[in-house]
Amino acid sequence: MNQDPLPTTSTSHYCLATKFIDDKLFSVVNHIDGVRQIVLLTDGMETRHYRLKWPNSSIIFDVSPERIFRTAAQNLRGVGAKIPKSCLLVHVPSESSDLQEILCRKGFNGNRPSIWALQGLPMMTLASFIDVLVTVSSLATKGCFFVGELPAWLAETEVVIKGLEQPDTRRWIDKLFLSNGFRVDMISYDEVAKDVCRNPPSGDCTHILFVAEQLRLSDVQMESWRREFQRVEEEGDEEGFEEL
Numbered sequence: 001m002n003q004d005p006l007p008t009t010s011t012s013h014y015c016l017a018t019k020f021i022d023d024k025l026f027s028v029v030n031h032i033d034g035v036r037q038i039v040l041l042t043d044g045m046e047t048r049h050y051r052l053k054w055p056n057s058s059i060i061f062d063v064s065p066e067r068i069f070r071t072a073a074q075n076l077r078g079v080g081a082k083i084p085k086s087c088l089l090v091h092v093p094s095e096s097s098d099l100q101e102i103l104c105r106k107g108f109n110g111n112r113p114s115i116w117a118l119q120g121l122p123m124m125t126l127a128s129f130i131d132v133l134v135t136v137s138s139l140a141t142k143g144c145f146f147v148g149e150l151p152a153w154l155a156e157t158e159v160v161i162k163g164l165e166q167p168d169t170r171r172w173i174d175k176l177f178l179s180n181g182f183r184v185d186m187i188s189y190d191e192v193a194k195d196v197c198r199n200p201p202s203g204d205c206t207h208i209l210f211v212a213e214q215l216r217l218s219d220v221q222m223e224s225w226r227r228e229f230q231r232v233e234e235e236g237d238e239e240g241f242e243e244l
Helices: 013-031 066-078 099-105 126-139 153-162 169-178 189-195 219-243
Strands: 037-042 059-064 088-093 114-119 145-151 182-187 207-214
Touching: 013 114, 013 145, 013 189, 013 207, 059 066, 059 099, 066 088, 088 099, 099 126, 114 126, 126 169, 126 219, 145 153, 153 169, 169 182, 169 207, 182 189
Parallel strands: 037 059, 037 114, 059 088, 114 145
Antiparallel strands: 145 207, 182 207
């Protein structure tokens, strides 16, 4: 987009999605207090670690294929790319059988706010995306955001499975996200293009832009709530026993 700044030029869906996700990440980490955990679900060739200005003490988790990540990281370091000294980059192999457990083991805290971004993570089936959604829902605290782009074939897969003739993509995505604790908005690429003073992208769109907000407590928050509730209940029982 910077190399071809003419507003009359059509911008690719990928460039618009990248710009949209960048802006959302930047807005959240700089305007919402305490968001210092950033989880990027990527293809391994992610550059946001290096080119975005992260707040001090940010921890950036890159969930991506290990082999691709290592090769890309080596190439980027070779041309002088560096993570800000006050930040920490943690790689989590997307091939891991339990992403939730690995993220927590590598320092993710389910009691602290976070933001999650999805762009490029290899997903071969609808079930693999649902696994991602369940992981985010389990780890993200209430009010956290999940932003990114989904492959459009996810909705088409559901249509084929259920034998539907006319796909209602918006309703299906609403239902899928809500069943995992998220309120979701679908974002038009044309709308993003308009915001950056570009012409709408040409060609068929193969992805769906979204922004989702976590409505539930994370698993760690729920456990803390249960312990607090149990403590209050036990104290109430003790007081009642003393009165008797």
